[in-house]
Amino acid sequence: MRFDYGYEEEKLGKHYDLNLLKKLYFFGKPYRRLFFRAILLVVSITLLDLSLPYVTKVAIDRYIVPRTSEHEVNRKPDEKKMRYYKTDISDPDVRGILKKYRIEYNKEEKFAYISYDKFSNMDKGDVFKLRAKDINGVGLAALVLLVLVIAAFFLDFLEVILMEYTGQMVMHDLRMRLFNHIQALPFSFFTHNPTGRLVTRVTSDVQNMHEFFTSVISVVFKDIFLLFGIMVVLISINWKFALVSFTVMPFVVFASFSFSNQARDAFRILRVKVAEINSKIAETIGGIKVIQLFRKEGENYESFEKLNHENYIAGMKQIHVMAVFMPVIELLGSISVALVIFYGGSSVISEKVTLGALVAFISYIKMFFGPIRDIADKYNILQNAMASAERIFLILDTENVSENGLNDYYEKTHDNTLIDNKINGRINSIEYKNVSFGYVPGEQVLKNISLNIRAGEKIAVVGPTGTGKTTFINLLARFYEPDSGIILVNGTDIKEISPALLRSKMALVMQDSFLFSGTVRDNIARGKSGITDKEMEYIIDASNCRALIERLPDGLDTVLSEGGKSISSGERQLISIARALARDPEIIMLDEATSYVDSETESRIEKAVGNLMEGRTSIVIAHRLSTAHRADRIIVLKKGIIVESGSHEELMRMKGFYYRLNNI
Template sequence: MEEMDHNEKINFSFWKNFLIYAKPYKKYFLFLALVMIGVAIIDAIFPLMNKKAIDSFIVNKTTVGLNSFAIKYGILVLIQAINVWFFIAIAGKIEVKMAYSIRKIGFEKLQVLPLSYYDNKAVGWLMARMTSDINRLSETISWGLVDFVWGITMMLSITVVMFSLNMKLALITLSVIPPLAIISVYFQEKILMAYRKVRKINSRITGAFNEDISGAKTTKTLVREEKNLSEFTELTSEMKDSSIRAVCISSLYLPIVLLLGSIGTALALNFGGKAVILKAISYGTLVAFINYTIQFFEPVRELAAIFAELQSAQASAERVFSLINEDLEIEDTIEVINQYGDFFNPKIENWPEIKGEVEFKNISFSYKDDEKILEDFNLHVSPGETIALVGETGSGKSTIVNLLCRFYEPNSGKILIDSVDYRKRPQVWLHENLGYVLQSPHLFSGTIMDNIRYGNLEASELDIIRASKLVNAHDFIIKLENGYDTEVGEGGSLLSTGQKQLISFARAVLRDPKIFVLDEATSSIDTETEKIIQDTIQKVLKGRTSFIIAHRLSTISNADKILVIKKGKIIESGNHSELLSKKGYYYRLYTNQFIEEKSNIVIDG
């Protein structure tokens, strides 16, 4: 996928908005700034101390007052050591806390974004934002503040001292500042563009890693190893070339700053040396000026580095906040949130109980503007009724249940639950009363017990066993070596598809949902497991409003109503017997499937 391009220059209004996220840590930032001001001022005092030592002790060849001078110098060194300890500790805290805070906000946003957001976002694309981009951002902000405050304070302090010592020599020495400013403006755009390209390629690499790892089995069965390696090599080569280009641009900038700094030092030596010979200034003043020219351009170099890092960090920040500030296509109104709460602060005590009546009224929907999936779709489902949806791929079956679950919202029309538009209720209210079993159920790393409890974190072990027995999963679980404490592996890889399906049933049942959705839950399992799940379905759906998307029609023969969907329209409706007697689309579909299954049995036999 292609990501949007951002501003080509440093956007200061963008960084101003970023301060909202830094607000909880303003005390840390303020304290760090004060510490760095102290560090800079003491750094600026040291050359003055050296001037005094030269003019008072070396030039005059005396040691009178040397002890008190040494004590003062030692106190300054001690204070500076304490300051350094403070700024390292505080900057480290800011870095960790900022990363934690932004990552938490980003993760919360991922929880509430609708499914449509994930339709065109690769996992690696999202991971890059939540990991490397956030790390880069927090690191630049915390340590960048250290160098920025120190650098600005240091340059201001040195400028004041230099002008107080000798105005003419100060003007000559600092004459290199204007060309330095011009060069900085030129390089900032080049550096930002280079680093933005590096971050974009990094996202693509992370996505490629994720796809290659998750699709390892497919790679091997299609013998794609060499082709995958070639494609990945091409991508990493592009990353290498772009990174080298970015580093080269940055590395050109810093030597130019160093060169100008050296010119400033040379000017101080030339004109300052002549002034010493003419006795216009003291030898100690010349040494102080030389020290100051060196010191002055050290923070300039640091600020130049911050400048480059800030540009790189802006590329990361733009990507992170494009996620955090993503508009929600599905969002509860303020009135609904105030009354019923949201995903993170639900007001369960105000939630009305769901009875299970569902009605689609004049629903139209399209995933894209030019691809109408449903148009003027109407359906009424009574509480506790089981509705089966059949039809060819792309007919709109999954769209109907996705709209019901409010994973998407209709472009026009209303969906009513218990005679109330479901947009007048919070999303979390519906999802808490929803049981959903997918064709390919997803299990999380951990034990069987953990995965079932995921449906209700407050469930007891007895509740979990009861739910497992209800869906006929208990028998196979206790036969495993570690029973309910058996590890399922990543994505449930250590279990069969049928076992994963039964566990997902138990997880859904544990929620005690009022509305149940089965999305081709038996299409990927063997015949024996299908019979177990058919029995499970009959028990689980009893008394619940349910929608079944069916591939195997034998699983829906007991449905209260079967809807045949074609191009978003209901072309046939009735129970199993009624539809067979009509000898229409459903009859042909069922007959062909029945003959196919019988043929397979004969072949297998």
Template sequence: MTANQEQDYTKKLDFGLWRKLFQYIIPYKKYVMRLTLVMMAVGGIDVIFPIMTRYAIDNFVLKGDLQGLWIFAGVYALLVLFQSTNIRLLALNAGKIETGVVYDIRHKGFDNLQSLSFSYYDKTPVGWMMARMTSDVQRLGDTIAWGLVDLVWGFTMMTGIAIVMLFMNLKLALISLSVVPFLAIASVYFQQKILKAHRKVRKINSRITGAFNEGIMGAKTTKTLVREKENLKEFKELTLDMYNSSVKAAMYSAVYLPLVVALGSIGTGLAMWYGGKAVMLESISYGTLVLFISYTIQFFEPVRDLARIFSEFQSAQASAERIMSLIETEPEITDTPEVLERYGDVFDPKPENWPPIKGNIAFKNVSFSYKNGEKVLESFNLNIRAGQSIALVGETGSGKSTIVNLLCRFYEPVKGEILIDGVDYKERSQAWLQSNLGYVLQAPHLFSGTVKDNIRYGKLDASSDDIIKAAKLVNAHDFIMKLENGYDTEVGEGGSRLSTGEKQLISFARAILADPRIFVLDEATSSVDTETEKIIQDAIQKVLKGRTSFIIAHRLSTIRSADRILVISDGRIIEDGNHNKLMEERGHYYRLYTNQFMEEQENEILGK
């Protein structure tokens, strides 16, 4: 996989990270306060129950006196009823916190994904983003909400138990709790091991999600190349790695939790040993001994839960690190504060301040190289008049797409300027520029929904008449009306129910609906048949009229009517002119065109 690899994390439990995450709880602070009070009440009542048992043993059982039993039973019943109500309230409030936090983190993550630069999607696999936004976020929400429940309950109960035990009998309390320091040492050791193991599990999980995504998206390719067996083998290797890492993480937890149980049992044993002696010496009552035994069992129950929570926090931190890395990733291309104040951004645009675009474009001494150091353009210059159609021709990797991506501001020049209507486009907002762009790709992407929904995607407030007008302009109306439900026909996921040519025409209609002043066609007819190509070519002639346009084309026959044809090689313009001029010069374009023309003629004669 050539895509960017996951970042590795080496820190221990990162409290700074958790402070950032707990910012997402602030909107739900009223639920947190309610939950905290409820859990303190739950823990407090759990502390009271053994005291009630001690009272019953010392006053009813040992004395054989039932006087006051009904009052005792009534108080006990009220405590049980109160505890039942608390359990219901804790589930209700914890559930609201969990769903709210998960929603807000996903909303923030998706919001940031919308603002990230084109380069982020170039290097980040879709599956990894999906893993972070789905399973990682859900795990985090579960841990924050239900971890809070167990933390408050556990600390309340442990504190209450320790206070009552120390008050009842200081010596016996200290003996019973003597195992706590050993528990603390074990916790510090195992938390490092568990965190490291869970980080690896989450990293592999992202890779598996990515493999799922690629396998589904590339299913047709897999079938045609008969790659099922090899894909299964590769996926098995990934899942085996996931299995081994998960087993290792579970092993540490499996050792840690029984160790907590064993230390708790030792504490209970010490209470029984020294408490039993104290009963025989009549220095404490039998009810007090039962109280201490109950408390030592109860004390280490929340310890076990806290140990489990601690383990879950290790796992959740591995998720949290990846989620926060996505949320905190800064766009590589940003507008200045002054530009944002005047023109707004994509989320809060200020179109009333946007100057109209005529379409004059100039590249002035533009240099560009990708992050990996690959240099594409060096001191590149180009001037285009408004309304001109510019065709870009050249070998793969010559720089054609880079020129267009720089124009669209998907990337920015390392050096030099790009001017639109005489103004550096950095002095305008990205929203201003990209709202005036129409971009049609070689492989058009349609969204699940109807034909009408997909065309309207280019302008959400468009009327049905506007949609039909755009479809007619690009020669799509006739085929749309032949569909089962016309404009209300479902296109399927990714437009799977339509042919490539039909999808391309709909993408044309979608682009033209927004009435862009600058149009980009990236190999727009290379994947369609000859008949559909003629329909699209006719649509192109109508659509591009009066607009500044860039056409990247493999089939040179489709660009003969372009105002200017630029032959690009190694990031430089080696030929510039219209079709007739370049053919007369008998240079690089002439050779490309004649070779392609002869090949097409040969294929036509042979019936290919």
């Protein structure tokens, strides 16, 4: 199995969109019905939007400026061409008005034709009577527009609610999947990736995906439907007129492609800089003691200032791209409207096109460039989301050791149940068989280690700093995988055992034990859930925590700060030993648990450690040789190789490397 944990964000490829969208579809798939309903709402809203200018066209051509065909009016060849209004003479009021203004009409016909220049000499009341049907028609058109707008409002409201709910659910699943995956990654992953970078992935990068699922998807669908709908409507009204309107489209397409390429690069750089800033802040907070002690505030400030300036430059590059593209689209939209007015105005004058059609064309053209601006703006968000998605999936695509408590290798073995049964009982033996390992290729920390550990045996591992003592137990806990060789538990390769089951048999007490924010009780109970009060009392006494618990203001319910920094390092060790006791493990691994404490606390910790090791297989990493004296067997490492093995007395009699270490 190969792991590549030291990824660099700058190493991303050029175009991942299709692959990323396929991966994102996996998270959206459980909610595809909701997405489908939202898209239906989007289509309905689009149809309503498309109908608004057309209703205006109908109102103008049919009611406001109705058009009369020339053949319907008897006109002499030498008479000036005039526009006439067609009115129904079956209405007595109409006949009265015609008589009042001495307008001649054929009583045998159903309609009379009144030239529009006559209206200027009529009373407004008479004009309203003549055009009563038109006024009613305009009122009806206004009512239809109002109904359409209200319907669009409610549908838009439902669509936003639906998309927000769906987007939140997808984000919930994505964040939980990412968090669970990070927990399952081996320790080596975290040695190559700063905390700030990982925090950015789970927080701001996932949040960037929220806008993609809530606004981008719906708006893009709506805008695409709207664009095609406008094109169809324009062509249906007047295809020649439509072709004139579309003459600027090649320039729009060129500008859009140019913008997309530049925006992609800008957002990638910006996401990298945001992650670096978060990493720097996390590093500064974690190392604030060192920074202040060595008076490095100024140097650290300058380093952050440089990073912040690079982020500013990346942000300005993104803004520059948008600042150029948006005015270009506005300019092209204005040119298109100007062409429509020029061509359409002359067509209206020559009566080739109605005034309503011209007004509708102008409305549709303005509406046409609206979606282009929206798509550009959402593309802005899309690129931000894609840049975040790349980094999220870099983590999700990283092979883990225990996704949901199962190892990939373990899942492929022929009989998982039989393998688990081999260690579901007592662990009788641990064997290192020709194990080698290095953190950096070509630089081995452990070299060809072979060792058998019996059940109940107390092993101490000693050696100079950097000789691989801590690595020895990290491999057994599967924080890292051996480069070569195998580690066997009850004769079974630990790669064939689920990490969750393997680690359930172990407890680790480190030099600087980490405690979680929460109560003392919660921290102890992390070793095992469902601890009874009687069991808790035993654990407190066995771990020598009684004096500590009684001193704390709220006893077991005292709330500790993050990392347990509100208590001393020795007290943290005692609580971590209590946590290990709560687990009731078969294998105890201690990485010099009595380091960095005073002699009184050391004595209390040694008693607690003695209780913890009683009847259990124990591996102690001894940085101080006095710790190793009570071990059944001492393993001496030198430059990653076992050079000696035996009890303290046996090794001292040999007067070899261990003897020299004791006499330094």
